[in-house]
Amino acid sequence: MNIESIIQTVAIYAIPVIFAITLHEAAHGYAAKSFGDKTAYLLGRVTLNPIKHIDPVGTILIPLMLYFATAGTFLFGYAKPVPVQFGNLRRPKKDMVWVALAGPASNLFQALIWGIAYLFLIKLGVSERFFIEMCQAGVLVNVVMFVFNLFPLPPLDGGRILVGVLPWRQAAMVSKIEPWGFYIVLGLLLTNIINNLWMRPLMSATYWLLDTVLIPFRLIF
Numbered sequence: 001m002n003i004e005s006i007i008q009t010v011a012i013y014a015i016p017v018i019f020a021i022t023l024h025e026a027a028h029g030y031a032a033k034s035f036g037d038k039t040a041y042l043l044g045r046v047t048l049n050p051i052k053h054i055d056p057v058g059t060i061l062i063p064l065m066l067y068f069a070t071a072g073t074f075l076f077g078y079a080k081p082v083p084v085q086f087g088n089l090r091r092p093k094k095d096m097v098w099v100a101l102a103g104p105a106s107n108l109f110q111a112l113i114w115g116i117a118y119l120f121l122i123k124l125g126v127s128e129r130f131f132i133e134m135c136q137a138g139v140l141v142n143v144v145m146f147v148f149n150l151f152p153l154p155p156l157d158g159g160r161i162l163v164g165v166l167p168w169r170q171a172a173m174v175s176k177i178e179p180w181g182f183y184i185v186l187g188l189l190l191t192n193i194i195n196n197l198w199m200r201p202l203m204s205a206t207y208w209l210l211d212t213v214l215i216p217f218r219l220i221f
Helices: 001-036 055-071 091-126 129-149 158-167 170-173 178-190 195-215 215-220
Strands: none
Touching: 001 091, 091 129, 091 170, 091 195, 091 215, 129 195, 129 215, 158 170, 170 178, 178 195
16 A cells, blocks of 8 residues: 555545544533533533544554554554543433443444435535545444444443443443453454454444435435
């Protein structure tokens, strides 16, 4: 992969990634505020300003380094987590589930919007490769974020959802994993375990769901 191709790919993915990260984190903050915790709101994190959510190292430096180092075959990154004081929620254990689910739900919604935009461009006869591929990238990025963040291991959203739905004793045991969760997830990524056993099957199911929901739009467009 040459430098020109890499730059083109980065340009195509930049806007979808920024939107995906920004809305994901803002959704967590908005949900937390709705359920009683104003921590993120008071810190200015319930916003669509991407600068508030971007982590210079995790969102920009690490993904770019991995992209160039592996010619795009392996990417990993993270945004600045939205602070949530779960003890401030009206029903901490139950409301935790909705706060955690808000982020991935925003990505699923964005994937749908990018899919509609793609069909709309096709209907208009737009043949400009940049915009068509940006819509496709928007769907892919958000499907990846949706599925990956639902992996049931803290500190990912899926881990918090799991803690929220398990009985107290089991939930406490799962919560103890969180300090090492990042390293466990990274190890599972590097060994392709998450990719083969979680990402591929759930991404296929998510694409099927999106295709089904988009049927009326295909008929219209």
